[in-house]
Amino acid sequence: MPAPSSADTKYLEVHGSKWRVVVNVPRKLRGKLGTKLKRSLGTDSLREANRLKWDVVAEFQAVIRQAERPDMSKEAALASARVKAMEEAQRLSLRRLVAFGTEQRERVDDAIEDYAEALAGDPIEADEQGHPVYEPKRDALAMEFLAIAKGKRTPLDFHHEKYMSMSHVKARTAADDKRAVKFLKEWCEKTGVPPYLQAMSKREAVRFCDDLPGLVGKSDPATLNKYISRLSVYWAWLEGRHEVDANIWRGRRLKKPMQTSDQKERPFTDAEMKALLRGPADQAMQDVMRIGALTGARLDAIVCLKVKDCQNDTFIFKPQKQEPGPRLCPIHPALAEIIARRSEGKEEVDDMFPEWPGPKKAGSLRERSFKTSNQFTEYRREVGVDDQKEGKRRSLVNFHSFRRWFITKAEQADQPEHIIKAVVGHKRSGITLGVYSAGPLLEQARQCVEAVKLPELVAPC
Template structure:
């Protein structure tokens, strides 16, 4: 049964008659954070109000956990990367000396560096008589400096790499991003997160921050760790494994490792039934969304998503200059698209386009209501629009949750699925539909050599797509051969 926004109790629990947000701390961080859950009071006994206010708190708690993970284990953290790079270079230098020379030289260099990493003590403690008897350095009453635990952990890892050799996992991260990584900001964040999680896992397993110790068994254990300890979905794990495989390919190209252990990584992908897959909106859901009470900007975005089949980010990022002669939209490349593409403007969108072009220069945003957040340059402009749409959709009861799944089966992408379904049912051929929505076309002939169909054919295909009646007339839902509803 679909879960409505009003009855949604995710991240919520009732405590002394008031709702509070509860966020589970990942097992790998619980000991360091000293708790299994983070909790924040919302100060309301209304579930509806709690659902409206909880998401900002959830976001803050997630950022708090992420910041702690970065500070404690972060393989991508700048100071940590520099320190462990220094340790790796020191290990190579020491390997040229014999055992006796190596020991004395290592002590002299390592001790000075470790002291610099530790910095000033944050306090002192005295050696108790019992500690003195059990062999702790110093006599009873001796004051021992206490250092910041994060700096102590970094110093331990420095010593481990310097004395035992190894290669910090993020050793080549900066060069990799400069020379190889050509992805969206969101995918770059996935790459950073994958390195952090792998570094944290290796350290907790006693391997240290060392890419050379990542073999096929570590890979298998890491995949199992993400599934069992973090509870990640198979698709999410596969995404991180893909990021790590490409990065370790780069390490291999630099001769820093001899083999890429991620090539043989296996992520079990359970076969989903039709009833569990994300799906297009039904005709009635489209009517509900397009006739509901919402801001004009959101309504315009929904109309354009429904009648172009474009992704939300491509729609929100349009400039006035991307409207070509009032005949076509020029959409930026998304996902695996190699370049921009043109999509005819449906006649039902002409009023929206004319209204939004008024007084605008070519470089002006078509949707200024959704500006980029200057404090979060990696976050797409569409993020705010996506949140607004999700809240609006749930408020109308347009939702389809499946037990055990975090995402609803319907989301803004369902407009894209609806567009493709309508295009097929109106008789448009598959290669033409693929060209319009930016999907890879099959085969060498169409996928590589052809420049694509003519605009006139695309315009006819787009015009054949009709919205369901928005005037209150009866809505007919066609029967599908393989229904997902």
């Protein structure tokens, strides 16, 4: 539990028998201001020192800002002070939230009031009744600080860091989460909506969705809905913790335009399959295409396979999309030579496709298969397999078309729908292959996989 505010020694040190304020000077300014700015508060009471320190701290920070930028305007100085004030408001708000008992809560409130008084500064005049009048912008900043520190206003991203630490999503999804909140804050700034949870209602959510294409710079509903979805997940988390009354993003999606059948991404035709499999692709690309065609697996799951994932006549693909865990898929007999060749002389932890090791840059959000996908696109176009429609960013055929082709061929071979879904990892109700390489479901899955034949292997009629 954090120490109560009366025991807080931030910006304080004992000098002799008295407390004094100490603020570190940035290294680049020490030649001008010295290592530290110090001033005695004339008291031996830590509680009193905590009450008095904020005026001095604010003054010292203003001195440092002025030294950093001698030409800084009052507006810029106030903006800088606001950033620091909002950070302190959030810190004190958290301390107030976990304060134990009335006495500790009152101590935190005293610290909040003291800081707010320091922000407001000295009165600039008195009104007709003799009440002090403060500089309007500084007074407004002090009132905003009070509202946040005492929990009456909550910045949109106040809880976001904690939410992210508990979300356990992939790096790319985490990046989408952060961008979604950034877009919402930008929208609030542009439209004048206060950037607080308490100011957000269903009406604001509708307005934000209407304006989102301009913020993102794209009009594709799939891209826009990605950000709305991330906000909905965040709000659901907030709702579960009673930080908001309702999830204002629930069910809010931008409709995709109606597509005719000739505008939808599709499976490869048999003629396209022959062109791809008989073309001048290198060995690695040939192997990847065949595994994609005879498993229906996504490209990244294939490229990330290790030797230990290709044993006992069964693939173990890493989770993709909404899959809760690794997925089993029987190895088609036509792939046995590929698996044997790529496993030979390797350890279980070695990659099956070392040709594509993935991004070298630390923290990259790209999937390991990023370069594989680009190379496949170049090869596909080289052999004349393409279906580009006006207004569509992607071709209607791509590596995912192997997955669509596999599902189509399995259906044409009269395989049960629930088994096909289990093999390719589609959502299904109450069915799983389990975690062992035996049992009736896995055997049914093996029959499903082996019912699919590559065009080049089909004997002519």
